[in-house]
Amino acid sequence: MKVLVPVKRVVDYNVKVRVKSDGTGVDIANVKMSMNPFDEIAVEEAVRLKEKGVVTEVIAVSCGDAKCQETLRTAMAIGADRGILVETTEELQPLAVAKLLKALVDKEQPQLIILGKQAIDDDANQTGQMLAALADLPQATFASKVEVAGDKATVTREVDGGLETVSLTLPAVITTDLRLNEPRYVTLPNIMKAKKKQLDTFKPEDLGVDVKPRLKTLKVSEPPKRGAGIKVPDVATLVDKLKNEAKVI
Amino acid sequence: MTALVIAEHDHATVKPATLNTVTAALACGGDVHVLVAGANAAEAGKAAAQIAGVAKVIVADSPSLAENLAENVAAQVLAIASSYSHILFPSTANGKNVAPRVAAKLDVAQISDITKVDSPDTFERPIYAGNAIATVQSADPIKVITVRTTGFDAAAATGGSAAVETAEGVADSGKSSFVGREVTKSERPELTAAKIIVSGGRALGSAEKFTEVMAPLADKLNAGLGASRAAVDAGYAPNDWQVGQTGKIVAPQLYIAAGISGAIQHLAGMKDSKVIVAINKDEEAPIFSVADYGLVADLFTAVPELVKAL
Numbered sequence: 001m002k003v004l005v006p007v008k009r010v011v012d013y014n015v016k017v018r019v020k021s022d023g024t025g026v027d028i029a030n031v032k033m034s035m036n037p038f039d040e041i042a043v044e045e046a047v048r049l050k051e052k053g054v055v056t057e058v059i060a061v062s063c064g065d066a067k068c069q070e071t072l073r074t075a076m077a078i079g080a081d082r083g084i085l086v087e088t089t090e091e092l093q094p095l096a097v098a099k100l101l102k103a104l105v106d107k108e109q110p111q112l113i114i115l116g117k118q119a120i121d122d123d124a125n126q127t128g129q130m131l132a133a134l135a136d137l138p139q140a141t142f143a144s145k146v147e148v149a150g151d152k153a154t155v156t157r158e159v160d161g162g163l164e165t166v167s168l169t170l171p172a173v174i175t176t177d178l179r180l181n182e183p184r185y186v187t188l189p190n191i192m193k194a195k196k197k198q199l200d201t202f203k204p205e206d207l208g209v210d211v212k213p214r215l216k217t218l219k220v221s222e223p224p225k226r227g228a229g230i231k232v233p234d235v236a237t238l239v240d241k242l243k244n245e246a247k248v249i
Numbered sequence: 250m251t252a253l254v255i256a257e258h259d260h261a262t263v264k265p266a267t268l269n270t271v272t273a274a275l276a277c278g279g280d281v282h283v284l285v286a287g288a289n290a291a292e293a294g295k296a297a298a299q300i301a302g303v304a305k306v307i308v309a310d311s312p313s314l315a316e317n318l319a320e321n322v323a324a325q326v327l328a329i330a331s332s333y334s335h336i337l338f339p340s341t342a343n344g345k346n347v348a349p350r351v352a353a354k355l356d357v358a359q360i361s362d363i364t365k366v367d368s369p370d371t372f373e374r375p376i377y378a379g380n381a382i383a384t385v386q387s388a389d390p391i392k393v394i395t396v397r398t399t400g401f402d403a404a405a406a407t408g409g410s411a412a413v414e415t416a417e418g419v420a421d422s423g424k425s426s427f428v429g430r431e432v433t434k435s436e437r438p439e440l441t442a443a444k445i446i447v448s449g450g451r452a453l454g455s456a457e458k459f460t461e462v463m464a465p466l467a468d469k470l471n472a473g474l475g476a477s478r479a480a481v482d483a484g485y486a487p488n489d490w491q492v493g494q495t496g497k498i499v500a501p502q503l504y505i506a507a508g509i510s511g512a513i514q515h516l517a518g519m520k521d522s523k524v525i526v527a528i529n530k531d532e533e534a535p536i537f538s539v540a541d542y543g544l545v546a547d548l549f550t551a552v553p554e555l556v557k558a559l
Contacts, residue, residue: 016513017377026381094349095358122376123494124361129319129349138424139319141346144488154428158488159342161439165428166318172424178478178495179488214358218371218384226520229541231532235554238526238544246524246541248445248503249470249559 001054001148001170003046004110005080006061006101007039009071010121023219035071038116040078041176044183045146046114047079054148055112057081061104063097065089069199076194077186083199088211090204094122096211098130103207105135110171112153117142117175128175138168142177250279250369252335254303255326257343258285258293260315263300265442266339268403271300273396275404276366277335280304283411286325286418288315298413301405311418316427317343323350324419330355333391334369340395340498341441348395357389364400378494379517398441399500399521433489435474440492443473445503448492448519451479452508452529452548459485462549463507465556475499475519477509493518507548511536528552 011017012032020027035043049055060075062068063086072083086100105113118125132139140146140155144163147154153168158177168174204211232238242249252274257264267283274281282305283297294308307329313321326347330336336351338344340362352359364382365373371386372394440446447466453459459480467474476486478493492499494517504522509515511527511534519525520539527540530547537543544551 011377013514017380019381026377093358095353095356098353120378120494122361123378124359125345126349126352126359126361129346130353130359132319133323133350133353138422139346139350140425141319142342157342160441160489162430162432162489164430167426167428169424177488178482214387214389215360216386216388218386220376220381220383223375223379223382226525226539228538229525229543231537231543231545235544235546235551235558238542238555239558241542242503242524242526246503248524 001112002057002059002108002110003049003055003112003114004059004061004105004108005042005046005075006113006115006127007043007071007075008036008116008119009033009062009064009068010036010119013037013120019220019222023221025217025220033067035074036116036119038118038176040183041178041180042114042116043075043078043080044181045176048181049148050079059084059108059110061086061101063088063092063100072199073194074186076197077190078184082197085199085201086204086207087201088204090211091213092211093213093215094124094126094130095214096209097127098134099209100204100207100211101131102134103209105131112148112170113173115175117177128173132173137171137173139173140166140168141175143174144177144179146174146180250334251332252277252279252281252337253329253333254281254283255336255338255344255347256283256285256293256297257339257341258287258290260287260290261292263293263296265403266341266398267297268300268406269398269401270337270339270396271302271404272401273363273366274335274337275302278369279334282307284309284326284329286314286322288312294413298411299407299409301408303409303411306411306413307416308413309416309418313419313421318425318427319346319350320422320425321419322347323354324422326351327354328419329416330391335392335394337394337396340397344395348393352393355391355393357391357393358387359393359395360385360387361395362397363394364397378514379520380513397498399498433487437467438471438473440473440475440490440497440499443501445470445472446475446499446501447472447505447507448475448477448509449480449486449507450477450509451483451485453480453485456485462552466505466552469556469559473501477512477515479512506536507552509536510534511539
């Protein structure tokens with residue numbers, strides 16, 4: 001059984017981004033880039049399924065500029081068997097990525113596609129569900145537990161107010177939530193090994209996909225600042241302020 | 250121009266998130282219809298018809314819609330999608346699950362988590378965990394949108410008198426099935442609907458201490474109980490209590506953060522609260538930079554003292 005794991009190169013989660021003064025976007029020149037944390041969880045889950053003998057091959061995919069090769073090498077250092085880069089310098093929006101992935105699903109015929117529930121840059125939370133719709137596959141989003149047996153995947157999902165379990169007929173799309181697993185640290189020998197693994201490159205045209213953005217970003221601005229208030233000396237003052245000044249209790 | 254709101258409901262009643270989504274839909278400028286896709290959902294349909302500003306309610310009733318399976322709900326929305334200029338879902342677990350399927354099938358972009366409607370085709374939405382706000386314009390014929398409910402006031406739940414129609418329910422996709430649900434039982438208000446929230450951080454030190462210290466405060470204020478990601482990761486609190494970029498986005502009247510340092514990802518989930526109180530023994534903690542009232546104190550003495558003083 002093959003698993004396809006799409007991974008996105010994003011600004012590292014520890015970086016506090018700055019909005020550019022001309023309002024055209026955020027400044028990502030010279031900031032640390034990493035694999036989207038939810039995608040890292042997806043790679044780890046796929047590799048664990050391989051280690052359990054459920055899966056035979058883990059294929060990592062990334063869409064974007066040539067630097068996404070680094071992200072693919074990271075995925076291969078965690079344990080993905082090979083990588084596919086869909087290379088373009090065009091801004092890629094979730095619908096375009098879902099179409100590229102659909103073309104690769106047609107080509108590779110994986111039984112499972114596991115990816116992060118959202119990327120921490122555009123916070124869209126769309127790609128997995130869009131891919132599932134385009135490929136007419138069932139989906140389980142926000143997964144906190146995955147079990148694969150025969151032609152079924154049983155997935156526990158994090159939903160409002162608790163957990164929900166669904167059963168999917170494979171092939172299927174799963175998006176990961178934080179508590180699915182804790183990704184392993186990549187070791188130096190595995191980083192070296194990853195460098196020798198196969199990495200194929202396609203262009204969107206090779207896959208017959210029009211990736212032109214549909215949404216136009218008119219401007220990007222700073223969020224309204226929330227000023228710091230006052231420090232209160234003790235609990236009694238706090239209660240008094242909440243009752244008589246803020247009037248919230 | 251007509252907007253369709255996909256109701257969040259439990260078949261008998263309409264959930265509050267629907268009300269905020271109706272307000273966002275009204276801001277798009279045209280009539281507002283509400284789709285209640287459920288099983289034996291006539292009561293929820295009646296409740297939706299009472300919402301102020303709603304012109305029509307469509308109830309699609311089918312066993313296939315009993316458990317909110319994304320494949321079936323998306324098919325139900327698509328069955329009526331072509332009559333609408335805007336299709337709006339609340340940014341709940343259900344809304345986020347279904348909306349992108351609808352957008353992809355319509356071959357349109359989705360605009361996620363909008364916090365403001367600037368014009369019928371231009372919307373504001375947070376990116377980078379709320380560290381920047383993007384203003385985006387859509388040229389697609391149908392705008393598929395998820396609505397961050399804290400960005401919009403709730404429409405009045407009563408006062409409307411919309412016509413109720415029924416639509417034929419879709420057949421089951423046959424590709425997914427519902428197995429079970431584990432609902433966290435709680436007497437406390439749900440986080441996204443609570444007027445007051447008290448949240449605890451890693452400083453609580455253990456699950457036992459978390460409950461022992463934070464629960465009495467929540468009980469006293471009839472507040473929802475939240476937690477930072479650090480507290481959840483450490484196992485002190487369940488995941489659905491998590492407030493932040495990767496958890497719940499909340500905006501209550503009063504938010505009390507105890508022992509929470511204020512990581513960016515936590516602030517992203519609560520900084521729109523009306524009044525923020527921070528209790529932390531580290532006076533340099535970033536949480537104080539957004540707090541209206543800061544108390545530099547050990548939470549293990551300050552919180553019980555607060556419970557007594559209320």
